[in-house]
Amino acid sequence: MSNAASLDMRVESLPGLREQIVERMRMAIATGRFPAGSRLIERELCEMMGVSRTSLREALRELQADGLITLQPNKGLSVSVVDAATARGIYEVRAVLEGLAARLFARNATSAEMVALRRSVDKLAEVYSNFSADAFILAKSEFYDILLKGAGNATATEMLRRIHTRVSQLRVVSLSSARRAEQSIQELRGFLYALEARDEDASWRLCVQHVENAAQAALAALPGVDDAVASAE
Amino acid sequence: MSNAASLDMRVESLPGLREQIVERMRMAIATGRFPAGSRLIERELCEMMGVSRTSLREALRELQADGLITLQPNKGLSVSVVDAATARGIYEVRAVLEGLAARLFARNATSAEMVALRRSVDKLAEVYSNFSADAFILAKSEFYDILLKGAGNATATEMLRRIHTRVSQLRVVSLSSARRAEQSIQELRGFLYALEARDEDASWRLCVQHVENAAQAALAALPGVDDAVASAE
DNA sequence: CATGGTTTTTTGCCATACAATGTGATTGTA
């Protein structure tokens, strides 16, 4: 993101209060500040963030559209709870959308983007060796940014962005077993190989497989109602 | 929908003003009442529908989240325009999501749902013969309702619901060539056959193929900036 | 006809109000 590819000299449109609210709420939910199932009272949120109900409610509509919060008419909002079935469904969708992105990247990406992606994977492996959960998440996120940009499908990108927030809700970051992380990187290397060969079918297959593996690892940790789930990315 | 499967005796949650607004706006955009690219002024919409700005703006956030309208900060809202590239992207996403639904239906659907789907296809073919565009659209929509319900993935269903609205914007209903409609039904029959055989891979393949064919037919009609695009479903 | 300033329109955000509904407490009663 911070390299040559971004020539857009825009002043990076100022936040806009509503967007700030959405972002802060998103973060608060993703990080567990508002646990799943907890109720959200408008007045409290207003005071908490120092904004008017008008703006807050508009922001809440967006979060609601993302499926991040649930509204029961005349009763109120609560943070959506994600049961095992829903989680599986989300991973299924994610698999095909990322698979699509993979196929499109293999088809459309410029060689510059291909190089960027390779660097990104290298970085990911490097970060993995000296073990920093935050850095790993960040690197992974960068990887996806490049992949999606190269794929060039705005709709898919947008949908994955939304899903990502919901997955973060599960992944109360703890990077799971180092076992899975290592396997994950292995998978990505194979994936990258297929992309560089411009092999659409293999790219698709490996990407879907990668997400399915992640899903399996994540879901295995989920059913226990008692404790948080680990990141299996 | 109107058969035994629906035992929910709820009073079908009363509309709620905001939802009404969303629905009417959705309809207005889908039917071309507000053409793509046209600007939307809040005050006008308020007067037009007889609601307050508060409610209206909340509704607009939902439409915005659906990608149906576009907001330029401090400038205003306009109905999103769908260029050829975007349209292709939407069809790509739709293909994989429906493909996923197909696979899941083949895997999970009850035999009752399977029967219902078959009936739905029969109806579709019947409606086709006596040529009623509205009835065709309706039957098709019913077909998808059954498919998605049987697939049992709420996330995918929700995403397809959104996409559907955007596609409707293109499909200024005219049912395209009877040629394509006939082929479409043929494809559906093959698709149904795969589903009934519980063949997940074939179901996937045929479903994706079906959407890609529809996309090709639709996109072929699109590039002409001059006139509306036909339905190639 | 360009240019620079002024008016108008429109959005973005806010405070407040009030009806309807849901919720919990209190009281009345068996």
Next chain:
DNA sequence: TACAATCACATTGTATGGCAAAAAACCATG
């Protein structure tokens, strides 16, 4: 005590009016 009716309160849903800031439209002047 147990239970039912009632009342008070909290919360949402919607409406109104207002004001600052940005953009657009307009206009006057060089």
